[in-house]
Amino acid sequence: MQTEDDTAQSSSPRQHARAAELEFKNVSKRYPGADKPALRDLSFKVPAGEICVLVGPSGCGKTTAMRMVNRMIDITEGDILLDGKSVRGRKPAELRREIGYVIQQIGLFPHLSIGDNIATVPRLLGWDRKRISARVDELLELISLPAETRDRYPAEVSGGQRQRVGVARALAADPPLMLMDEPFGAIDPITREHLQNEFLRLQEALRKTVVFVTHDIDEAIKMGDRIAIMREGGVLVQYDTPDRILADPADEFVARFVGLDRGLKRLALSKLSDLSLDDADSVRDGTPAHGQANPDRVVFVDGQSRPVGRLGRDREPEPIGPVGNPDTSLRDALSLIMSDDNRPLVVVDADGAVAGLARLDVIAGALASHNGRDAPAEARS
C-alpha cells in the first residue's frame, strides 16, 4: 500500500476513484467487565462507493461498531474485512492512515493551522512538500473554503468551517473508506443541512465507501444509500435502502424509530424530476386568458417563458407564488400545494422557464407506485 502511494507521486494528486468494500462478519464486542455484549453478531456488507448509515438510539453500539473498523477498539469475536482482507492482522497505525476518520467532536488540532491540520495524514505517509501543498489547496477548494483560511488556526474559523475542515482532513490521503461519527452533530439546522448537501455533492464526485453514524433518522434517510438500524444491546434490526426501510419496516421497533410520518419521509426521497408533469397553459403576460377551460392550468409568462402570474379561482389574474424546480422534494411540493388551496404547483426548469404542473394526486400516486417497486419485502429476518 505504502509503495503505491510513493510511486503515485508523479501523477497528479487528483482523486483516483478508489473505494473499498467493507464487510462485518459476525462481529461481537464485549467490553471488559461489562455483563452484556455491546454488539451482538453484527453482519452486513457495504458495497464499494456507497454510504452506509448506522442509526439507532443512544448506547446501541454505533460508535463501537465504527471504531472496530480502524481498530480503535479491539474485536472480541468475528471479523471485519476491508476489500476482502481482515483488519485484524493489520498494524493499527498503518491501517488508520488508510481510513479517513471524522470524530463527532471534530478534534481539530488547535495548535496547527487549517492547512497543517489537513496535511496530517499525507505528512505521516511521507508525501513530499509540493504534493502535500497541492493537495491542501485542492481540498480547501473542494470544501469551498477561501484559500486564505489555510494559514488560520481552527479557533479563527466558524463552527461550520471547522466541521468541513474535519471532513477535508479525513479525505486528505484519498482513503478508500471514510468513517464519520455524527460529523454534523453539534451544529445549527441550517448549517447542518448545508453541510449534508455539500457532502452529498462531494460524494457524487468522490464515490468513497462511507460509514456514517447518526442517531437522527432524517439524516440517515437523507445521507444513506443503505441504512443499518440498530437497537439497544448492539443488535442489527434492519439493513436496507432508505426507501425500503420506510415502505416496509422490519418490526415494531423500526416502525417506531422511523416515525408515523414515514410516508412523508418517503416523499422526501423523491424529487419533482421523478414525476411526470402536466402541461401548463402558458399565456403571454398581458393577453386576456378568460377563454381557458381550467383556470388552475393557466400560467402567465414573460418573454423567456418564466412564470409571472396565475389565474385565481375567481378567474382574476394574480402574481405568481412559490414555484418548484426539478430538485424540489415531493414532500416540499406537497406542502406547497396544500398551502395553496390544493392547486397544482408550477414547476420551472433550470433556466426558470415553465416546465409543467405537479398535481396533488400525481404526487400521492408516486408514493403508491413506490410501494410495489421492490417486490419481496417479506424475505427478511
Added chain:
Amino acid sequence: MGLLIAASGPVIPNFGGASDKCAVNNGFFCWNWFTQHWGSTFGPAVVQHIILTAIAVGIGFAIAFALALLAYRFDWMETPIAGISSFLYTIPSLALFQILVPFTGLTRLTVEIALVSYTLLLLFRNIVTGLREVPEEVRDAARGMGLTQRQILLRIDLPLAVPAIFAGLRVATVTTISLATVAAFVVDEGLGAPIFDAISRGNFKTEFVAAAALAILLAWVADLLLVALQRMVAPWAAKRRSSVVPRSVVRAIRGRRRPISAVRET
C-alpha cells in the same frame, strides 16, 4: 552555623564616603552613589542573580519535565511526586539552608539545591496539568488518523501543553528571582548581597532601594521575555478566543501564590 547574619556585629553606620552629601545623609536614593557603584557592586550582583536564577529554573525545569512525563505515563506516580515536591516547597528557605550547609557548605550548590526544590512543585504541576488538559477528542482524532503514541506525545500533547508550561515557568522564574536574594545568607552573590550590605551599614537606603528595585526590574523583564518566548513557541495560543491557559492551570497557580509569599517573608 556560620551564616552571615549571625556573624555581623554591632552596626556602625557607614553611608559610603564623605564625598557624597546625599549618601552621607542617607537619602532615599542617591543616583550618583548608585552609578559610582554600578561597576563594582550592582552590575556583578545582577549578573550573579541572573545566573543563580537561570541555573535553578533550568535544572528545576529539566527535573520537573522528566517527572511530569513519568506521572503522565504512569498515573500512580503523580501523587508521590506531587507529595514530595509539595513537602520541599513548604520548607522555609532559611531552614533548608541550615539543613544543607553541613553537607554542601556555604556554596552556590547549597543555594541551587534550595532554589531548585522550590521550582519543582510549580513546574511539575503545570506541566502535568498542561498535558492532562489536552482535550480528549484532539488526542482521539490524532490516534484515529494513525499517529503513534510517541507522535501523539511529541506532536500533540507537548505543543498543546506549552501555554500551561509557560505559565508555570513564569511563576517559577519570578518566584526564584525573588527568592534568590536570600542566597546571600549562604554565598556573597546576587542582589541579596547589596541588601545585606545595606543592612550591615545601618540601613543604608540607597543601596537597599537600588538592590530591591533591580530585583523587581529583573523579575519584570524575565516575565516579559518569557511571554515573548511563548508567543514565538505557541503563536496559536494568543489567537484562541477565550482562555489562553486552561482554567484549572490558572487555579493551580493562584492556589500556589499564597505559600510563595509566605516563604518569601522568612
